[in-house]
Amino acid sequence: MRVVNFNPGPAALPVSALERARDEMLDFMGTGMSVMEHSHRGKEFEAVHNEAIALLRELLGIPDSHYVMFLQGGGHLQFAMVPMNFLPAGKSADYLLTGHWAKVAYEEALNIGKANVAANTEQDKRFVRIPKASEIKLDPSAAYVHLTSNNTIYGTQFHSFPDTGKVPLVADMSSDFLWKKFDVSKFGLIYAGAQKNIGPSGVTVVVARKDLVDGGERKDVPKILRYSTHAKNNSLYNTPPTFAIYMMRNVLQWVKAQGGLDAIGKANDEKGKVLYGCMDKLASFYRAPVEKESRSYMNVVFRLPSEALEEKFVAEAKKQNMVGLKGHRMVGGIRVSTYNAVSLDNVKQLVGFMESFAKSNG
Amino acid sequence: MRVVNFNPGPAALPVSALERARDEMLDFMGTGMSVMEHSHRGKEFEAVHNEAIALLRELLGIPDSHYVMFLQGGGHLQFAMVPMNFLPAGKSADYLLTGHWAKVAYEEALNIGKANVAANTEQDKRFVRIPKASEIKLDPSAAYVHLTSNNTIYGTQFHSFPDTGKVPLVADMSSDFLWKKFDVSKFGLIYAGAQKNIGPSGVTVVVARKDLVDGGERKDVPKILRYSTHAKNNSLYNTPPTFAIYMMRNVLQWVKAQGGLDAIGKANDEKGKVLYGCMDKLASFYRAPVEKESRSYMNVVFRLPSEALEEKFVAEAKKQNMVGLKGHRMVGGIRVSTYNAVSLDNVKQLVGFMESFAKSNG
Numbered sequence: 001m002r003v004v005n006f007n008p009g010p011a012a013l014p015v016s017a018l019e020r021a022r023d024e025m026l027d028f029m030g031t032g033m034s035v036m037e038h039s040h041r042g043k044e045f046e047a048v049h050n051e052a053i054a055l056l057r058e059l060l061g062i063p064d065s066h067y068v069m070f071l072q073g074g075g076h077l078q079f080a081m082v083p084m085n086f087l088p089a090g091k092s093a094d095y096l097l098t099g100h101w102a103k104v105a106y107e108e109a110l111n112i113g114k115a116n117v118a119a120n121t122e123q124d125k126r127f128v129r130i131p132k133a134s135e136i137k138l139d140p141s142a143a144y145v146h147l148t149s150n151n152t153i154y155g156t157q158f159h160s161f162p163d164t165g166k167v168p169l170v171a172d173m174s175s176d177f178l179w180k181k182f183d184v185s186k187f188g189l190i191y192a193g194a195q196k197n198i199g200p201s202g203v204t205v206v207v208a209r210k211d212l213v214d215g216g217e218r219k220d221v222p223k224i225l226r227y228s229t230h231a232k233n234n235s236l237y238n239t240p241p242t243f244a245i246y247m248m249r250n251v252l253q254w255v256k257a258q259g260g261l262d263a264i265g266k267a268n269d270e271k272g273k274v275l276y277g278c279m280d281k282l283a284s285f286y287r288a289p290v291e292k293e294s295r296s297y298m299n300v301v302f303r304l305p306s307e308a309l310e311e312k313f314v315a316e317a318k319k320q321n322m323v324g325l326k327g328h329r330m331v332g333g334i335r336v337s338t339y340n341a342v343s344l345d346n347v348k349q350l351v352g353f354m355e356s357f358a359k360s361n362g
Numbered sequence: 363m364r365v366v367n368f369n370p371g372p373a374a375l376p377v378s379a380l381e382r383a384r385d386e387m388l389d390f391m392g393t394g395m396s397v398m399e400h401s402h403r404g405k406e407f408e409a410v411h412n413e414a415i416a417l418l419r420e421l422l423g424i425p426d427s428h429y430v431m432f433l434q435g436g437g438h439l440q441f442a443m444v445p446m447n448f449l450p451a452g453k454s455a456d457y458l459l460t461g462h463w464a465k466v467a468y469e470e471a472l473n474i475g476k477a478n479v480a481a482n483t484e485q486d487k488r489f490v491r492i493p494k495a496s497e498i499k500l501d502p503s504a505a506y507v508h509l510t511s512n513n514t515i516y517g518t519q520f521h522s523f524p525d526t527g528k529v530p531l532v533a534d535m536s537s538d539f540l541w542k543k544f545d546v547s548k549f550g551l552i553y554a555g556a557q558k559n560i561g562p563s564g565v566t567v568v569v570a571r572k573d574l575v576d577g578g579e580r581k582d583v584p585k586i587l588r589y590s591t592h593a594k595n596n597s598l599y600n601t602p603p604t605f606a607i608y609m610m611r612n613v614l615q616w617v618k619a620q621g622g623l624d625a626i627g628k629a630n631d632e633k634g635k636v637l638y639g640c641m642d643k644l645a646s647f648y649r650a651p652v653e654k655e656s657r658s659y660m661n662v663v664f665r666l667p668s669e670a671l672e673e674k675f676v677a678e679a680k681k682q683n684m685v686g687l688k689g690h691r692m693v694g695g696i697r698v699s700t701y702n703a704v705s706l707d708n709v710k711q712l713v714g715f716m717e718s719f720a721k722s723n724g
Contacts, residue, residue, distance in 0.1 A: 003394030007401050022387035026380050032365030034380050036562040039369050072434040076600035080584035111584050200398040202564045202603030222442035222473050238438035241564030
C-alpha cells in the first residue's frame with residue numbers, strides 16, 4: 001500500500017510517472033531494453049530528453065531568450081557554478097540570506113570571489129521571514145543578485161521578487177520550481193535540483209539567459225563547469241543522467257495532464273489555505289514560527305506545545321499512513337512538505353488528523 | 363522481448379537488477395513509496411547506500427587505506443576535480459594519451475594547471491595501442507600520473523599498469539572498472555562513471571587514497587568540488603543520485619551472486635577469447651585495427667572490407683536481435699561492447715552471426 005508522503009525531498013512523485021517507469025523497466029517503447037540501457041546519443045533517449053525540454057518550455061512559458069539545461073550535481077554544484085561563471089575578479093555579487101541553503105550558497109561564492117550580503121533575516125539563529133523590499137540593499141554594480149525562492153528548512157517563500165534593475169537575478173528554486181507559473185523572463189538564471197517538484201534526485205534544471213551564457217567564455221574555469229559548454233551541446237556534452245531525465249519527463253507529462261501550471265498552482269494555493277487555515281484556527285496548539293506574509297506553500301512548518309507532543313504527532317500520523325513530517329534536524333518541530341505530487345486530499349487527510357490530534361492533546 | 367545489447371554505455375544491465383527495480387518501483391521494501399521518494403537521510407536509503415559501498419569493498423578488496431565515494435558529473439567532472447584537488451601551482455601532472463577521453467582529461471587539466479604528456483600513442487589521428495613501459499617518460503616530481511585504463515572508442519586496454527613509484531597513479535576506469543579483480547592499493551585515485559559495468563549513468567564511483575584526500579584542503583577550490591567534502595560526509599554532503607546508487611547496489615548484488623569478480627573476470631576472458639578468436643580466424647574479413655597486446659576485453663573493434671558491408675552487418679545483426687554494434691562516429695567500423703551484463707552466450711550468438719556473415723559476404 002502506498003503511504004501519504006510529506007517528505008521534504010527527495011519527495012513524493014506522481015504515481016503515473018512511477019507506473020510508467022515500472023511498466024517500461026525491461027522494455028522501453030518496444031526497444032527490448034530499459035531506457036537506462038539506451039545510448040544517450042540514440043534517437044530513443046534523445047526524444048525523451050527533448051520532450052522534457054519542450055514540456056518545461058511549454059508549461060512555464062520559457063522564452064527563446066533563455067536556455068534550458070539539465071545538469072548534474074544538484075543545487076550545491078550550482079552554488080559554485082554561478083560564481084565561477086558570472087563573478088569575475090573585481091566584481092562582487094549580492095546575496096540575500098533567508099535560510100540555511102542561501103547561506104551555504106553565499107559561503108561557496110566566497111570560496112570563488114567577492115560576495116556581499118544584501119539582506120539577512122537571520123535572528124537568534126533562525127530565519128522566520130523574507131526581507132521586505134526596503135531592507136534589501138542592492139549594489140547597482142553587482143555581477144548578479146542571488147536569492148533562494150523557497151527556504152525548505154524554515155518554511156518561508158518569496159511571494160514577489162526584488163527588482164534588481166539591470167543586474168541579473170539568479171534564483172535557487174530547488175524547492176519551489178514548478179509550483180506555479182511565474183515570469184521566467186525576469187531572471188538571469190534559475191536552478192533547481194529536481195528532487196522536490198520535478199523528479200528524482202540526480203538532475204538539476206538550469207534556465208539561463210542566453211546573452212549571459214554566451215557573453216564570453218571564461219578560460220580559467222574548467223570546461224565541464226561552464227554553462228556555455230552545456231548550452232552549446234543541448235546538455236549532451238557528457239553522458240547525462242538518463243533515467244533521472246526520463247523520470248522528469250514522466251513527471252512533466254503528469255503536470256500537463258493535470259491541466260498545466262494553472263491547475264497545479266491552484267491546487268497548491270488550495271493546499272496551503274487548508275493547512276494554514278487549520279493552523280490559524282488552532283493557533284494556540286499549532287504555533288507557526290514563520291511570519292504570515294512569508295509563509296511557504298511548499299514546506300509548512302509548525303511547533304506543538306512540547307517536543308514530546310511533536311514526537312507523538314509524528315508517530316500517530318505514521319499509524320494513519322502519513323510519513324515525512326519531522327522537521328529538519330536544525331530546527332525541530334513539524335514540517336509538512338506539500339510538493340506538487342501531494343494532493344489536496346492528502347492535505348485534507350492530514351488536516352483532519354491535526355484537528356483530532358489537537359482535540360485529544362490540547 | 364529483450365534484445366542482445368552491445369551498447370558502449372549507457373549499456374546493458376543485469377536483468378535481475380532491472381526486475382528488482384521494477385518490482386519495487388511503487389513500494390520499496392514495504393515502505394509504501396519508491397526508493398526515489400525516500401529521504402537520502404532516512405535509514406532505508408542509507409542501508410542501500412552503505413550496502414553498495416560494502417559490496418564494492420568486498421568485491422574489489424578495497425583496503426581501508428582508500429575511501430569509496432559516489433559522486434555526480436561523470437568522468438568529465440573527474441577530469442576537472444582531479445587537477446583541482448591534486449595539481450597545485452608550481453607542480454605538473456603527467457598524462458598518458460591513449461585515446462580521445464585521455465586527451466579530453468589532459469586538456470581539462472590544462473585549464474587548471476600544468477600538465478605534461480608522458481606518452482602519446484596517437485598516430486594518423488588514431489590510437490591503436492597502449493604505450494610500452496619504455497615509451498612512458500615519467501616526471502619523478504609530478505603531482506600525479508593520469509591514465510585511461512580502457513579506451514572505449516579505440517578498443518585498447520592497459521593489461522599492466524606503469525610503475526609510478528611514489529607518484530600517485532590516477533586512473534579513469536570508466537569503461538572497465540569491475541571487469542575483473544585488480545590491486546586497488548597501487549592506485550592513488552580511481553574514478554569510473556557507472557554506465558558501463560556498474561549501473562546507470564548519473565553516478566560516478568571514486569576510490570581514493572585517504573592520505574591524498576585528507577592531506578590538506580585547498581581553500582581555492584569550491585567546497586562541493588573537494589574530495590575531502592564528500593569523503594568526510596560518506597558521500598552524503600549533498601543529495602546523492604539515490605536511484606542511480608540503488609541500481610548500482612542491485613548490479614553489485616548480481617556481481618556477487620555470479621561468484622564475484624573471479625567469476626566475472628573469467629567470463630570476460632572467455633568472451634574476449636571467443637570474439638578475438640573469431641576475428642583472428644577470419645582476419646582477412648574482420649580486420650582488427652588494434653595491436654594484439656593492447657586489445658580491449660570490454661570494447662572489441664573491427665573493420666569490414668567496406669563501409670557498405672559494415673552497414674549491412676549492423677542491419678542484419680539487428681534483424682537477429684543484436685543491437686549497439688556501430689563503431690563510434692570518430693572512427694567508424696564495428697564496436698562490440700561486452701560489459702559484464704553481456705553474457706558469454708550473447709557473445710557466442712554474435713560470433714555465430716559473424717561466421718555466417720563472413721561466409722555470405724566474404
